[in-house]
Amino acid sequence: MIKYAILGLLHYTDMHGYRIKEHIEQNFGNMWSINYGQIYPNLKKLYDDGLISMTEITQNGEKGPPRKLYSITEKGKNEFAGWLDNSPEKPMLLRDPFLMRFVFYGFGDMSRSVEVIDDQIKRYEKDLKRRKKNLKKRDNSGIYVQLIADLGVNLNEMFLSWLKHSKKEILENISKNEQEKTNPEIRRAAG
Amino acid sequence: MIKYAILGLLHYTDMHGYRIKEHIEQNFGNMWSINYGQIYPNLKKLYDDGLISMTEITQNGEKGPPRKLYSITEKGKNEFAGWLDNSPEKPMLLRDPFLMRFVFYGFGDMSRSVEVIDDQIKRYEKDLKRRKKNLKKRDNSGIYVQLIADLGVNLNEMFLSWLKHSKKEILENISKNEQEKTNPEIRRAAG
DNA sequence: CTTTATATATATACAAAGTATATATTAAAC
DNA sequence: GTTTAATATATACTTTGTATATATATAAAG
Structure with missing residues (x-):
């Protein structure tokens, strides 16, 4: 599921892991809990599967260490479109x-x-x-x-x-x- | 969390795994998804930790193979009471x-x-x-x-x-x- | 009266979600 | 110049959730 949340967000603009977490918190904060421990392993898997591509940015003018900027690939867009089109099976859960x-x-x-x-x-x-x-x-x-x-x-x-x-x-x-x-x-x- | 759901249910009456699943589905069906793959390993762990006790019932008059009937122990009741009393930290999540x-x-x-x-x-x-x-x-x-x-x-x-x-x-x-x-x-x- | 279907019951391997924590870089504050 | 805070990535671990294998007893079908 997080896989598709990431692919969906990358439709808007290229992002690195840290930024992706912020957006997920903003957009699905009350639906899904999110952590770096979920973001980075997922990004790695998506990259290995060719669904996203990556550019390392060493100097960005801003604070902090180098970033890994990810973009969605054509393959990624297709996979996402397939997921978006199919019917959700499982009902909602109010976990509290x-x-x-x-x-x-x-x-x-x-x-x-x-x-x-x-x-x-x-x-x-x-x-x-x-x-x-x-x-x-x-x-x-x-x-x-x-x-x-x-x-x-x-x-x-x-x-x-x-x-x-x-x-x-x-x-x-x-x-x-x-x-x-x-x-x-x-x-x-x-x- | 499932650990405490099981301990809570065993306050009402002694139960075996199969019956516990039914009750969780009834009582928290719209809050937590539940599976045998969660029930049985949890029962084993609770038993190993001395929070529940177990009696094997080979002949019960009803359908099916032998059951393992679990009861909550005093230790289990204490652990449950401690959990019940403390304040829940995490907010609700609407997972869908x-x-x-x-x-x-x-x-x-x-x-x-x-x-x-x-x-x-x-x-x-x-x-x-x-x-x-x-x-x-x-x-x-x-x-x-x-x-x-x-x-x-x-x-x-x-x-x-x-x-x-x-x-x-x-x-x-x-x-x-x-x-x-x-x-x-x-x-x-x-x- | 034997086969088959069904409800009951347990168990385990695996994948996905969620937690905790370690590490490192840079800008700004002191 | 040293501390603090924000930025950024990574990994080990636990809990939650899925899939599937196995077995028993009763009821139904043939």
Whole structure:
């Protein structure tokens, strides 16, 4: 998959590994996590397979050590076009270490779960602001890139309102339990 | 992560690998992909580390070969509790081979992208029906499991309306382009 | 009553994704 | 001139995910 992300980005302009990582973070940051440990081995493999070509640039006027500038080859463009045209099989996955825990919070301390939910609300409120600001910057991007940015905002908004709703429900549940503890006859009546 | 998913499930009841896979698919199906190739090596490691114990059951009255029934140990419960209590660091990732392509559809045939979007709409309309049906079944589950099921429905609904909106935008874009081809003066005037 | 299909169950080899860390160059700050 | 920060590449390692091989017991087909 990362292979195709790299080939896709090289359609826009020639790039070196360091720059590719920045672009992937910008464009697919909320879809795929990315690391140099994935970039460089992939670039090497793509080069060995003849899907990209490389020029070493020793003096670039800018900061830092020499760069390896990669371009997509005709073979690379064909391979990418083939991938783009076929139908994606696998469904989406919402991978989140917070949600993985959430399922099991019933086994732990409920008030601790409210703390973690508050942290998440703070995080995604901050993220949402950033995303909305970026939306305006993308006016000159293509329609697909803009729509993906919209999706990011929609996802963020949906998740935030779900977090807030969940917090409310959990707090109600906690206070209901407390009440039952102090007035046991209520529980007996309800059960 | 799968390690903790397994430990978490074993809190409910003792299980063998085959059954664990079913439960993970049910409970985290839209969060994590799961395979026997992940289950069995993880069970082996958890057993070697003393976090779970095992009993071989040769005759169970039911279909199939002997089972290895696993239980969580005290050590396992402690390890799980520690994990559950700490704050999740990494943000959510929406991993989707369709969305990965979507970003680049500008490089391909736009009407092909509409076809793929239609396939996605069909898929997620079917999924949404199934999810809404399952919501009712979960009334006796704990509050956290119910809230996660709600999130699944919300995500599905949000994604579907985004898909439909995207399709509309793309079709408008296509017809605008067609018009410009047949009446070139419009483009000149607009540009 | 034997073959075949199906659901159950485990295991392992392999590929792709993700983490951690080492190394080196240059511009700017102190 | 020495430290700091940004730039840049590389590799070892772990976790996640795919593919496939193997085997048992029951139900169905012939």
